[in-house]
Amino acid sequence: MWVNRFLAVSAAEGPGLRSAVWTQGCSIRCPGCFNPHTWSPRGGEPVTPEELAGRVRAAAQEHGVEGVTLLGGEPFDQAGPLAVVAARVRGDGLSVMTFTGHVLEDLRSAGRADYDALLDATDLLVDGPYRADLPERERPWVGSANQRFHHLTPRYADLDLTTLPNRLELRVRPDGTVEVNGFADPATLEQLLDDA
Numbered sequence: 001m002w003v004n005r006f007l008a009v010s011a012a013e014g015p016g017l018r019s020a021v022w023t024q025g026c027s028i029r030c031p032g033c034f035n036p037h038t039w040s041p042r043g044g045e046p047v048t049p050e051e052l053a054g055r056v057r058a059a060a061q062e063h064g065v066e067g068v069t070l071l072g073g074e075p076f077d078q079a080g081p082l083a084v085v086a087a088r089v090r091g092d093g094l095s096v097m098t099f100t101g102h103v104l105e106d107l108r109s110a111g112r113a114d115y116d117a118l119l120d121a122t123d124l125l126v127d128g129p130y131r132a133d134l135p136e137r138e139r140p141w142v143g144s145a146n147q148r149f150h151h152l153t154p155r156y157a158d159l160d161l162t163t164l165p166n167r168l169e170l171r172v173r174p175d176g177t178v179e180v181n182g183f184a185d186p187a188t189l190e191q192l193l194d195d196a
């Protein structure tokens, strides 16, 4: 499978401390997407599902992450190998949060064993395409108000989205490059990058 970026530990990509995997390749291509560099199915880093699950396991041991967040690109474009990753992560007692630009009803009705396997190994699903005309102002982690949270297991049933902060993480590398993750509106992001 192909991965655009792996981050061992983040406090801005779901509940608690989590590893995050940005997959390479997105067939949905929402207008205004913040990650167009992930659209091409070519590029990124080739990894095996076993290797990726091992990185999350190591992050749990070293950093105390409680799970992994799969985001895009479009995770369901690589649903088969990601289902293997997710099942292994869950087998280690960790949680799985998955973002998708599809809607859950379409994933369920597609009749695809790989889609079903990834849904079966996901605790918390965020679905729906990014809509630049519907900016999200309240809930954490999502970019537009049409996107929905689905509790596919009881793991995060008590999550109160109204009280959780929306975090943005900036990392400045020794070579001066800046890495950003989390979500902010474009004006806030521009101001932060100017100050970085």
Ligand code: SF4
Pocket (backbone or CB within 6 Å): 026, 027, 028, 029, 030, 031, 033, 034, 035, 036, 038, 072, 073, 074, 100, 101, 102, 129, 130
């Ligand atoms: S599904 Fe996600 S990565 Fe793909 S175009 Fe939409 S916002 Fe961008």
